Amino acid sequence: MESPVKILIIDDEVGIIKGCQRVLEPQGFTTESALTLHEGRQKIENGTYDVVLLDIMLPDGQGIDLLAPMREKDPDLVCVVMTGYASVELAVQAIKAGAYNLIAKPFSYDMLLVTINQALEKRRLSIEAKRLRALEQDAAALxxxxxxxxxxxxxxxxxxxxxxxxxxxxxxxxxxxxxxxxxxxxxxxxxxxxxxxxxxxxxxxxxxxxxxxxxxxxxxxxxxxxxxxTAPNRKVMSLADSLEKVVPLLKTHAEDKGLSFTVDVRHRPMVTVNPGQIAQVWSNLISNAIKYTHAGGSVKVILEEAGTWAVGTVEDSGIGIPADDQYRVFMEFYRTSQAKEMDHRGAGLGLPLVKRIVEGYEGTIEVESAVGKGSRFVFKLPKAKSSENLTT
Ligand SMILES: Nc1ncnc2c1ncn2[C@@H]1O[C@H](COP(=O)(O)OP(=O)(O)O)[C@@H](O)[C@H]1O
Ligand SMILES: [Mg+2]
Known part of the structure; x- marks a missing residue:
């Protein structure tokens, strides 16, 4: 510690105080003393000390009563209790109440020095620990x-x-x-x-x-x-009904383009969806299949159930999608070079919309494709629970 160590000795025996001073001052320690509890309390409140040597039996009360004010003044202030045989009991109580150590009277000079140095070490360590903790907290906050x-x-x-x-x-x-x-x-x-x-x-x-x-x-x-x-826009509906609504117009487009167009409704699962959005899913997938398949090719739509899922498949014998592009076609504005070459129209927003809708209903969409052979888009939506069915 940089500033000189200050020790407060509280004892009603002047001899003890003098004895302590004789040992401590040549070591470079500064001392102050108090003869009563009252005087001790005042010194503690007004001064700063590193160690307090405290007699347990004072004329105006028990030294133990000073422990609380000491802690309040400086939590790192170390108190060593001096005790005679008569007051061992009290000294033990003082330790329990937070005093650091005790030294039995009469004590030797060496004993006093060892005890004081231990007390100072304890103070140094607890100040250091506190400083580290504060640093750590500062660092964590930063x-x-x-x-x-x-x-x-x-x-x-x-x-x-x-x-x-x-x-x-x-x-x-x-x-x-x-x-x-x-x-x-x-x-x-x-x-x-x-x-x-x-x-x-x-x-x-x-x-x-x-x-x-x-x-x-x-x-x-x-x-x-x-x-x-969102829920208010949803209703329980047949996925087959929504498909059959969009099919006639798309079928005409396909046939005008010279494609074979088939729809295979194997099951009629119920789903809880916004009807407009589900129509968008079907028409985007089917119109892509028509758009990206050359005349003479085929487009096939299948609707079925698999466990708790309603499964829609749209497959074509069209231009296909290179493996590297298969995840990109679900990103906004992405179009493959094959697609741009075949049809300059289109912004590349259809599949991103389909993906967001399907995933919004806790469903999935996947694509399998081979360039020049064709593509298959499969989407799955959770079937409506039977309790939901009752409400329709
Ligand atoms: N059935 C398909 N066959 C081949 N490529 C497809 C098919 N469907 C989608 N794609 C590819 O995915 C891209 C994105 O599709 P989409 O978002 O619907 O955009 P757009 O129809 O405007 O081109 C298309 O530009 C095309 O490259
Ligand atoms: Mg499209």
Missing amino acids: VAVAKEELERLEHFKKTFSLTTAFTLTVAHEVRAPLTALQSFLLLLRKGYVSPDQQEKIIETAIERAQDLLDLVDDLMNLATVREEL
Whole structure:
């Protein structure tokens, strides 16, 4: 300890005080003394000490009563109780009440020095331990703050770059058809177009406008997917019914394109879903199969049950998806190069929507595919519980 060690001796025998001082002061310790409990209490309250040598029997009370004020003043203040044979009992009580050690009167100089040094060591250790604990706490608090800060930053970085990337992609997707539309309109206004070409240009313009509408619809469906999943929007319904509703239009598309189109409803499982969203699942999967299969190919839709699951399968003999791309096709805006080559229309938002919907209902979707051979998309939804069935 840097500042000189200060020892307070509380004893009503002047001889003891003098004796202690004679031993301690040559060692460089500073001492103070008190002859009564009252005086001792005042010194403790007003001064600072490293060790208190405390007589247990004082004229105005028991030394033990000073232990509490000592602890209050300085929890690391070390108290050594001096005791004669008559007061051993009290000394033991003092130890129990928090005194560090006792030294029996009469004691030798050596004994006193050993005891004082032990007491000082004890004080040094407990101050050191406290300092370490505080350091540890400070360090832990700093680490926690730093970690929190880092997480916030990461989150910010992630959402910021995600929204920026998303907005840029959307802007890019919207810009292309808009530019096309604008140039068609400019051509028409300038009157550069022969009457027989006009029809064609207007037709293409209408298609581009439709692309834009599809894109906007996909974006809106994606944005509201979570809300649409919620309980108030759900009802118990037959998955077969929802399939049969979307089939006629899609079947016409397929046959117009020269594809064989079959639907095989093996079971009619009930599911608890938002009907609009389930129609989106079917029509996205089936229209992809039609879109990405060349004339002469086939599209097959199967609905069945497997245990607690309703299982929908849409398979085609189309262009297929390279193995490396099979997880990417569920990511927003991703389209394979084969798909872009075959059909320039499409924003790549259909499968991400399907995946979010299916997973929102605690279901799964998987794809198996081989390039040039075809693809099979299989989605599973939990069947409605029979208790849910009763409520329909
Ligand atoms: N049946 C399929 N056969 C081959 N490729 C497919 C099929 N379905 C989806 N894909 C691939 O997944 C991509 C993402 O599909 P989707 O999100 O519906 O976008 P889009 O229909 O606008 O191209 C497609 O661009 C295509 O590359
Ligand atoms: Mg699609």
